[in-house]
């Protein structure tokens with residue numbers, strides 16, 4: 299075994315070879331100064347392994363490789379159909395390695411294994427196949443300007459795309475960004491989050507196996523302020539796509555201005571879920587639970603503000619509390635029965651518990667959870683667990699009502715009229731997801747139009763599908779990922795004017 303890979307045995311007994319290097323030009327290399335970062339298992343706080351962490355010099359090397367790839371005939375001149383087939387091959391390889399990828403994701407991130415396998419890995423597979431299918435369907439237009447002139451457009455790749463991804467869906471976020479970028483013929487330098495460096499390195503080997511030429515996809519681990527900032531400021535990068543916090547998104551915008559990079563940002567949220575009195579209560583409760591408590595509440599679109607019409611407020615709160623206590627089984631993410639694993643890191647764990655303290659100080663009522671959860675029978679009392687937390691009696695002025703907590707933490711408030719519900723829903727700097735529960739069809743669509751959000755779920759919550767555009771308004775982001783709309787950020791339109799004989 300080289301010193302750029304290590305054989306590991308995961309907590310579920312699965313043995314596999316974990317790459318630990320930087321993936322540049324289809325090769326594994328060390329970081330320029332040998333620096334590494336260590337991945338921590340959030341379930342028991344043990345060290346999993348260390349991997350190389352990119353320096354700005356390593357980013358330079360990766361960008362140079364990507365620039366070469368853009369000129370390489372084996373990528374630049376390949377037929378779009380062949381490019382798409384490569385992506386479909388990659389998708390098939392994901393299917394072949396699904397269990398190992400899901401194991402790594404759960405070990406490194408703490409999300410329940412069934413979610414990693416049935417959710418995240420499926421998402422990667424489906425998204426890459428979907429965009430693979432698009433590769434030979436990305437057309438320009440011919441534009442009629444009369445008989446003496448003729449015009450057409452070509453949709454060209456943007457160039458070298460820097461992609462900075464978060465820790466809550468490490469593989470899936472990579473696929474959301476790689477899918478459209480590769481379908482459109484770009485070359486990529488992608489940086490994983492320092493909290494979850496492992497699964498993407500395993501994925502890197504599959505990229506090579508699928509036949510992508512060297513330099514088309516370069517995968518780095520590294521710290522945000524070092525490798526991430528080097529990507530955002532790099533003069534050799536034409537576009538930066540980012541998912542993460544709104545604060546970091548703003549910093550990236552400023553850095554990207556250095557060479558006016560094309561940007562796509564998917565940032566934070568405080569998504570409302572409105573329940574009208576005529577809604578099917580049982581369904582509203584179940585979807586509201588899934589909408590906030592899935593993935594340990596670490597979802598940018600989590601419906602973290604539940605707004606309930608006053609006449610059913612008390613019955614909703616008691617049914618919701620019951621649902622949380624019965625369904626949100628907290629524990630070992632590899633256990634079949636677990637609904638909720640640990641938070642990603644000690645600092646996120648402390649952050650969520652800090653909001654519990656804030657909520658109590660602000661005068662809200664804690665009706666469930668709010669405690670650091672020590673796994674039953676655990677001798678070590680380790681792991682970043684939190685009991686699913688529900689606050690009622692919240693006011694729009696409270697921090698817990700306004701700020702993104704990013705954990706299994708929800709606030710429930712009441713409203714009396716539709717107008718008030720919409721005003722409350724829109725009273726936020728964010729505009730990512732939103733949900734409305736009602737049996738009144740007309741009202742459902744009226745509210746959908748009036749809500750300031752990139753996505754609305756009617757009688758549902760947190761649906762995401764690679765065929766459907768995903769993204770936010772206001773301070774939740776710029777641009778769209780997924781669906782046909784996701785291609786727009788990865789091509790630029792060149793207009794060609796043809797003189798058909800007009801002479802001066």
Ligand code: NAD
Nearest residue numbers: 463464490491521522523526527542543546565566598704
């Ligand atoms: P973050 O936004 O700081 O990190 C996300 C990615 O950006 C990581 O890859 C990180 O290395 C990189 N990054 C960080 N600083 C950077 C910089 N200055 N320049 C370039 N890249 C940089 O998120 P975080 O600190 O891990 O989490 C903090 C909060 O962010 C969470 O509590 C949550 O509210 C939010 N968050 C949102 C999402 C989402 O999907 N929208 C995902 C993760 C975190």
